[in-house]
Amino acid sequence: MSIPLPPPQPANQSNFNRHHLNPLPPSVFTLPQTAQLEALYTIIRDKETKRGDFLFYSDRIIRLLVEEGLNHLPVVKRTVETPTGATYDGVGFEGKICGVSILRAGEAMEAGLREVCRSVRIGKILIQRDEETALPKLFYSKFPQDIATRYVLLLDPMLATGGSAMKAVEVLIEHGVPEERIIFVNLIASPEGLTTFCTRYPSLKVVTGWIDQGLNDKAYIIPGLGDFGERR
Amino acid sequence: MPDEFIKNELEEHRPSTPPHFQTTRRDDLMYLQPRKNTVLVSHGRPPWYAEDGQRTSDAFVIGVAGGSASGKTHVARQIVHKLGSIPTVIILSQDSFYKYHNEEELALAHANLLDFDHPDAIDMPMFAACLADLKACKQSNIPVYSFAEHQRLEEKRYLYGATIIIAEGIMALHDSALRSLYDLKVFVQCDSDLMLARRIKRDVKERARNVEGILDQYLRYVKPSYDNFVRPSSSHADIIVPGSNNEVAIELICTHIRQQLQERSNCMRQRMAIPHRYLRSKSGTSSPESRLEDLNLAVLPKTPQLEGIFTILRSKETSRQDFIFFVDRLSTILVENALQHLPYVPKTVVTPVGVESHGMKIDADLICGVTIMRSGGALERGFKRVINDVPLGSLLIQSDSKTGEPMLLQVMLPAYVRLRHLAKNAWVFLLDAQIGTGAAAFMAIRILLDHGVRENHIVFVTFIVARGGGISVLRRAFPEVKVLCGAVDDRVREGWLEGYRGEGNPEGQGRQVWIMQPGMGQIGDRYYI
DSSP states (O other): OOOOOOOOOBOOGGGOHHHHSSSOOTTEEEOOOBHHHHHHHHHHHOTTOOHHHHHHHHHHHHHHHHHHHHTTSOEEEEEEEOTTSOEEEEEEEOSOEEEEEEETGGGGGHHHHHHHSTTOEEEEEEEEEOTTTOSEEEEEEEOOTTGGGSEEEEEOSEESSOHHHHHHHHHHHHTTOOGGGEEEEEEEEOHHHHHHHHHHOTTSEEEEEEEOSEEOTTSOEESOOSOHHHHO | OHHHHHHIIIIITOOOOOTTOOOSTHHHHHHHGGGSSOEEOSSOBOOOBOTTSSBOOOOEEEEEEEOTTSSHHHHHHHHHHHTOSOOOEEEEEGGGGBOOOOHHHHHHHHTTOSOTTSGGGBOHHHHHHHHHHHHTTOOEEEEEEETTTTEEEEEEEEEOOOSEEEEESTTTTTOHHHHTTOSEEEEEEOOHHHHHHHHHHHHHHHHOOOHHHHHHHIIIIIHHHIIIIIGGGGGGOSEEEESSSOHHHHHHHHHHHHHHHHHHOOOOHHHHHSHHHHOBOTTSSBOOOOOGGGSOOEEOOOOHHHHHHHHHHHOTTOOHHHHHHHHHHHHHHHHHHHGGGSOEEEEEEEOTTSOEEEEEEEOOSOEEEEEEETGGGGGHHHHHHHOOSSOEEEEEEEEOTTTOOEEEEEEEOOHHHHSHHHHTTOEEEEEOSEESSOHHHHHHHHHHHHTTOOGGGEEEEEEEEETTTTHHHHHHHOTTSEEEEEEEEOEEEEEEEOSOOBTTBTTOOOEEEEEEESOOSOHHHHHHO
16 A cells, blocks of 8 residues: 655765774764765865855754764653643653863864753863873863763764873763763764774763774874864 | 625725826726735635545636626625635636737837737636636746736746636636636626726726727727627626626525535545544445554654653643753754655765765755644744755644634745746655644645645654554555654544634634644644743
8 A cells, every 4th residue: 555665865885884994893873874964974074165054064963963872871761641631651861961072173062962952061171282292181171060970971073093082081080970971972983093992991882973984194084074173 | 704804905905096107098907906816815725635635626717707897806806705704715817917018019008009908918828727727726826917017027926725716807708718617607797888987987087087088998999899809708608797786696606606615625634533433445344543554654763862852742741941942852853854855866075184075965956844834833943953045834724613624724835836847846844743633734735736746755744643543544645745753642532622712713612623642732832822
């Protein structure tokens, strides 16, 4: 009688995440690799894309990422009565959350986070390369006081070598946040960075939108999208 | 109610006669123009299709002809007036269909030397084509003729959605193609003396013209045209109505129209609401309650967050502030998901790193949204968060306060849908909060199909669908429409709404209503009021 709906178009074979990193570490979750998502990435990767479009389309991806990230939080059973007098067995959200953005590109993801989690607390962290040691060094951090009791959504759009993300996790753990209560939310990851990161923090969940080919000799993600903070 | 309405349409909007008129009899048409080609709505348009999605009847078309100043417009107005609580009526005037003039004709027209009373002055094939479209319940974009410029303008006037069409003009019965479209042919008979007398009186009083000029034109064009073309066409009329003192004739016509409309009306909401109880399959057996897998719905993946959002939205304890926030969040997720149903093609770009990236892009130019007011408006913010540069139209569909049938009250569609040649390539996202009885969704889809939108280019986006409700009828009627929802509810419960005093129901008589179970309550009220 009725024709089943065709599945949504998938992304190009050669672009699939597993094409660049197989198998995925068990703690890594990616957005569904649909043609639609790939089209969003195509817009923000294009160097001809204007700032307004870059903002709009990267915000859309960020919202999808945050929605996916929140799905890794626990829920509890909750029964409610509907206005029509019926009862409904649903779930309620459990646990407090906060966002932590890695400056400066991570800040760009805050608006998207607040659209999904109204008035969520947001901490900040600044990590830069130490000129002497060439290692990532903490320059500044400011967190909600009770961060140790919260789930943390750690925001950084680009995961290249993974150096600053790992430093940020280190700082969070020092503040009493257990590794398994951190969810790292990320737009584009390099296979190298992802492998290093997940090997060091295996129980920390990573939600990423796309896994790219790799890094070039300047440690830029390829094909990537350039400097995220710069383009916003 | 209709009285008032007609008064508004016909009296208040009458423009004052422009000071610069130097033309001859064209001015009376300019002065009449605002009364014509308008859609008069009194209490909305009931369904014009059956449960199978097909149109059950054409619009009822009345052709009204008669000499100039014989009282055609008066007769048309009287019919609308006497019909009382009218559905949607379009009065289509022959004046819109004057031909496009070349330079030479234009010069003649400005010198009052062009014969506008000859049948050749009118673009009969176009008149017939537009009327045929409207009769078949399609949209029509009719030409606009300027009497000041004596020329057809670039712009078009969009008309759609009439139950009754009155086509009027001196040549309305002259053309055989037009005649074949009429369900009722009316000729307004008036004494030549009387028509001339009215003409002189009107032109002298309202246009400050002299009697000599009026007579000159009358003898040169108007009278020969009447004798040669207009009066002979009266032989085609079903009924000849006197130009004055015609109450009895109008009453007869109205009785006939009412009877015709009664035969064509189709009440289907109740049968649709709980189809397994009221609708019989072809073999006569009662159809079984539909199973979810037969409904071919795209349902959002049931994630913990989605479940949590629905729990908040369904709870009657939820504050309005929270309700709005989570409705916006849910509709954003829904519309993101809906975009997966568009076609995509490969696209290669160069990234700022200087590397090629082989990706995809949407392969559709004409994307638009249409919300079903009021509760569909709850999806608008989410829609705009995801699609920021496409037109968004709306349809106002409300339940009739007595019968509960859906009534189409207003149509505001994007240009992509209004224009037929674009509509066939357009992709339309239809937004409504829920599909319960499916009556509004059914009507909205039918409207898009009437406009020429392809069935498989329609994506219906909604929060909840009731499995046991009208969705199965909708699926059978329009199998290729994609329906995307956030959750599936069990059933639709019949209820009785007491003492709801609405328009057209001043006594507050109760009526049947259908309630989603468990549902989210009145989504429109919770979001807006």
